[in-house]
Amino acid sequence: MISYRKRGRSIRREGAYRLIVDEAGEALQDDRGVFRARPLDEELALPAPDSDAVDAMAREIDAIVEAPLSIERVIVSEGVVEHEIGEVRWRENVRRIHLSITHAPMRVLINLAEFRTTAIRRTAEALARAGRERRAPKRLRLSDAVGAALLPLLDIAKVQGPALHDGNGQPIDERAVEGPPPNWFRPSYRIPPRREWFHLRAVPFGAIDPGVPVAVALLASPAGGRVRVLCVDRGAAYPAIVELGHVTAARPTATWYPYGAGAFGAEIML
C-alpha cells in the first residue's frame, strides 16, 4: 500500500476574487491497484503564502493590460506545499500566472511560474499593435516561452532535468528523453500518479538567428501539427499559423514554465 500525503496553503487572485485555500489530503493505492483519495481532516502547520506578492502581481498585470487590450482571464497564485510519502518529506513554494489577454479577434495565452512581468509586457505591447493575419515567415524563431509550450511536440533531442523528488519521492535523474518516462508525476493528490518527463530541456544545436521574425506568444493551443502564434518582425506584429515542422536550431534558457511536469524555455528556429 502506497500512501502519499499533500498539505498546502494557497492564495489565488482569480478575476475579481481573492481565494485563500487550505487543504490536506491523502492518496492510497492498494495492492490491487485501486486508487483512493480523501481529505486528512487535520490542522495545517504551514506558513502562509505571500499574499502581498500575489496582490501586487495582480495589480501590476491590471496596469499593463490597457485598451485596446483586455484581460479575459487571470489567475495569480502562490502556494506553500508539503509532500509526504513514506519517510520522505519535502516542501516547495509554487507561484503561477495563467493569463489570457484579448485584442479581438486575437487572444494570447501566457503561463508563468514566476512573478515577473517582462514577458507579459512584451507580449501585450505586440498584441496591442498586431495587424491582420499574414502567412508565416519562411524562417521563424520561437521565443523561449513559446518553445517551452511546444517542446513536447517538437521532434528534437530533449533531456529531463534533475530534481530531488518526483511524485513518489524518488530522485529525478538527468537523462535523455527516450522510451517511457522513469518518474511519476502527481499534479494533485486526487488523481492517480502517471509517468511523465520532468523539467524538459531542449538539447542545444544549430545557430539561433536573432534577426529573423519571432513568435512571442501562443494565440491558441496547438492542433494537428500547427499552431497560431503572434509574430513580431521589426516594427510589425501579426498573427500567423505555423507548421511545427523541421527545426534547424534550439537553445534552452533558464526560465522554468508550468507545462506538464515542467519545461525550460527553449528558443527554437523553424
Next chain:
Amino acid sequence: MLGRPANESFAMIRRDDLWIEGALREERRAAGEATRSWNEISARDRIADPALWRELTERCDAAMDSVRGAVALARDARVRAIATASTEGVEVTMTVTLAGISIVTAPEQAEHDIDALRNLLAERPGAALPGHVLPIVWRNGSAAVLLHEAAGHAAEAGHAPAAWPSWLQVRDDTGEGRSSDLLAAKPPLRFRRESFRDVPLRRMTALVAEQGGAPFELPRRRIEVHLLAGGGYDPLAETVSLSVAVADLVDDAGARRLPAFALHARRGVVARSLAGASGDPVRYPGVICSREGQEIFVASRAPVMLTVPEAFAISGRETA
C-alpha cells in the same frame, strides 16, 4: 444560490467513484467549506460544524448507494459516478462509457439510457462523411447541446441576442422556480461552482428548449445526430464547435453510421440555420459543461430540430 448576498457560506461532501468493467478502480472523497465576504473567499477541506458534516455525509452516501444498482447494469462499461451533497442540494451523475462513447445519466434514468446507448452502438453499415454539409436533424435532445453553446454560453458572456426563430424558446431553469430567457441574452440566474475551492460563476443549471408552431419537414437526404462527445463556445470569436460522436447518414438507402466529425459555425449563423422543430423537449443524456476549469452538470432538453446546410463547416477523418 440566487443573487449575490455580500456574505455567504457553502459546504459540500462529494464521492467520486470510477468502475471499469464492474470493478471499482478509483474512489475519491472530498469535504470542505467556503465562506465568502464580498470578493474574498476562504476555503478549507474540513467542515467545522459536526452536525452539518454528518447530515451532508449521510445524504451523499445515500445518493451514492442509489448508483450501485445502475453500475451493475453496465458491467462491460466504464462508469464514473459523482454524488455531491452540499448546502445547495444533492446531485448525482453517472458518466457511462461504452466503446469510447459516453452518456451522462442519473440512477433513475440509467437503465433506459444505457439500453438506448447499446441500441445506438449496434452494428450497422457505415458511410463516409459527405464532402459538403447536409441538412442536420438533431435527435435525442442533442439540439440542446447546440443551443447550450450558441445561446447559453453567449448569454453567460453578455453577448447581444442573435436572430433566433420566433417559434423557438430556450430558457435556463434554476430548479427553484425561476428561469432566464437565454435567447434574449438573459444570463443564468444561479451562481454555481464545482467545489468549495472554486469561484462561483453564473452558470446554466437546466437548459430547456421548446418550440411552438415550428415548421418541420424531413429532408430526403440528411445527417441525423444522436450523441455528441463535446462542444465549445469561443466568446471572442462567437463561434460554436461541436464534436459529433454518433450520427447517421440517412437517405433512400436507409441509415448508415458516419465516422466521428466536428462542426464549426459562428453563433449568428447557427441561429439563422434553425429551420424547424418537432414535438416536445426530449432529455439529452448528458452535458458536463467545463468553463474556467470547473466541470458542472447541466440538464438539457430539446425537441427534434432541423438545421439547414448553410450553418456549419464540417471536419472529420474521412470524407467522400
